[in-house]
Amino acid sequence: MLDAVVATQPRAYAAAVYGSLARAPAAEVRRQCAGSGALGTVARFSRNETIFNEGDEARYCYRVIDGAVRLSKVMLDGRRQIVEFLMPGDLFAVDADDRYSLTAEALGNAVLTRYSRPYFQRLTEDVPELRREMTASLKRDLAAAHHHLLMLGRQSAKERLASFLLLLVTRRSGEQHERVDLPMSRQDIADYLGLTIETVCRTLADLKRLNVIATPERHYAVIRNPNALRAIASGMN
Amino acid sequence: MLDAVVATQPRAYAAAVYGSLARAPAAEVRRQCAGSGALGTVARFSRNETIFNEGDEARYCYRVIDGAVRLSKVMLDGRRQIVEFLMPGDLFAVDADDRYSLTAEALGNAVLTRYSRPYFQRLTEDVPELRREMTASLKRDLAAAHHHLLMLGRQSAKERLASFLLLLVTRRSGEQHERVDLPMSRQDIADYLGLTIETVCRTLADLKRLNVIATPERHYAVIRNPNALRAIASGMN
DNA sequence: CGGGCAGTTGATGAAAGTCAAGATATGTGG
């Protein structure tokens, strides 16, 4: 059984999981997870469906197989901060203790694998590979949060948008791509960047005017000038 | 030798180290370190001294024995975001991979224990107790970062200051204390909260005017009205 | 074809930043 677990640990992840935000493409993940068998069960969620709420008893942890998930914190008066967008291959809720510390919702239709927590926890004790993957996942999330803190605490709206687009590019693969998918709404982007939806729109418009990016459709962007974008993101403007 | 190190961990800290950012009580720290053998060495740093810089080769990880440490990220043009303030009992740099992802500096004079990373890493493989402590430390840091993100992304200056004071109170012990030590400078507070030093001063003045806090001296505050402070922190104002 | 939601753009206001001056600590040499 342990071998089964370990086998679900796709070899490609070794590479995919490497690098601060690198992820494996969905097709690959699907193939790799095909053998997970008894350990995890598949769960499907539709657009904007809640997977769990902050404060709920933490019964499972998850892996994204297909689609995307947002993790967020919400204040009593409804103000929301999105903490992370999760892509195929990403583990989440492994940091939960008794209760979930964040809310998880599907961005679009999403397919997840769900592991019962007590089981998962025992496995992390017994299976060094899984344990290492969990630790790696925690470290990556922590590094991402630290970068995110710098963005929210010290960057202007334009710098935040530039950094955000670069994060999405980077996470597709190691190299630069022209096309960046934006599976989340403008409101989600605003809530990730600590801005309002209006400021997100206006700032994207600015970047278009500067010929740094283009948005032929709402749910993807094209990076016309990666160097300029990097320059803006790092404050050289 | 280890016992000697551990003995320098003042008993008074036992209480100091507990809270939302719950830390192992000193007694426990002592016990856990007892098995680490010749592994840790003591290192002393003076006010504002650099312990390591972001990007340096990660040769050690650390535990604060006495004093306090700040972890930060700095942009090319000097903008700084403080990510965490560390207190006695706290582990840090356990998340580092090849290079440190943050800069660490002593707030005042500080005493640390330093563990060589390869050795520490092997120990985390072999010693379940230490491994669990490391995982717990990562989870705590992640939860703290997520809360911090909400503060920076969605709270006003006044709310951030109130939350900050409450964080410092909470971490001293489970219950509320009147007195809150502020071992860091106003600039450090500003860089933690994503504000300017002037805004920190003015906002503290506001809170004083509201009789929520008092600052008899610059390096500590007295919470006159904890309920009001909590109300402000959670946006009820 | 039309209702509704997501996104965009414009006009205005408020919160926090910047620049500048003054006050209070802090630390050092005489």
Added chain:
DNA sequence: CCACATATCTTGACTTTCATCAACTGCCCG
């Protein structure tokens, strides 16, 4: 131990950035 020099902190006047409020567009789906 005092006096002066330097740091840090505080407060004030003004500016900038982003939020708010409001109107309008276009796209998606029945």
